[in-house]
Amino acid sequence: MNRSRILSKIFWRHRPFSQIDYARPCSVTLGTNPLIIREQCTVILKDSYIKKFMKAVGWMDQERTRLKLTGYFLYECVPDKVAYAEWFEDLELPDTFASWFMITELHVWLLLVRYMAEDAMATGTDKKKYVKGDGHFVRNCIIEALWADVGNRIKLLEGANPAIARNQVTELSEQFQASLVAYDEGLSDDKVLAGAAWRRFYSLSEDVKAEHVARIVHFIRHQLSILDKIPSEDLRWKPQIDWLSIRNH
Template sequence: MSLIKSSAKLYYDCSNNFNFIALHKEFGLKDDFGTWYRLTLLHIWMILTRLQQTMEAYSYCYVKKMVTQNFHHDKTNRYNTVYKDQPSLKLKRRSNFRQLYYDVYMNSLFEYDDGFLGDDKYLAAAVWRALYLMEDEADIIYIERVVRYIRATLHFLDKIDTEVLLERGLDNWEPADDIVKKRVKLGEN
């Protein structure tokens, strides 16, 4: 499979194959565009972190570039869809839309990389800064759940052969599926 197709599939898996509803509830996040953006970015970072370990540098950089391009195109399309019926709100937000989301993108990748290299305290601080955008009211219980989710997901991804990941993508995010099963068992939606 070509790296172009692999990148498109991996991006699709990062943006659509995790259970958004279960994760935003489990992590105490709002059900909105910004949360979708930040959770998708987290999944992109996890996939790219996994691929960077085993891919040849040029191929990895190409996949990263293509996944990022797909992400930014999709983000813009979704944004336009969300605000299509509210033109005045869309125009107000549009003026700083690109810069704001680009800043969140760059900052999040840096924060997650930095946090990943440290222990769970460092990763928790990175999650608070990148996913919760330094909200004073962010509950440490939710942040701890995200840290456990990241560690479990990276462990899950490490078990998948790189060629298989590039060929087939990721049909499910097993740790996210476990969260869904737990919520169903507890009778939560």
């Protein structure tokens, strides 16, 4: 009996387990050092090898998977539901990929503003403190979905060169980061917001009609108000966004 227990302990300690990095939900880091297991192995024995593997790669992390799907579904509400033709016609924008991206970028920013509010907490000084939570994770998933879509669309452009396409994505990425900062600065000031829209959509051209910029600002304010009224649970589990028409502003 004692000999049997000793052999069992030896076999358990030398099983070929690998260390796994759970820091990222969809990444697996293989290690070479054996995992140290407690002497009480009843809990470990309940999980099959398949379940352990699925947990390692993130398939069993239902919460993270749902949040990632939420991010992708939210992004899909932009290219699928935005009336791009109205933006081109009413704001006198050229029907080009660059214009499509600027319109998409603005709507994505609106989603980011709403979802980052999920991580805002009031402090004792009446100021809001942001913490990295579900909102931050979904925000990253929305941006990830955006660039996946942009990459696919650029490849479909006639005569697209892979090297040129990569450079275009890099340039768009830089413009995207600058636009997020500019729009954020305009959240509390319509004049600043109008300047950001004028710069982004019309490159500060003096020939642009002031009413076009004003319509963009009114659209942003109205859309943000509607997004803010969506309950957190609906935004998280029923990511369906109905975008306002630019013609109503």
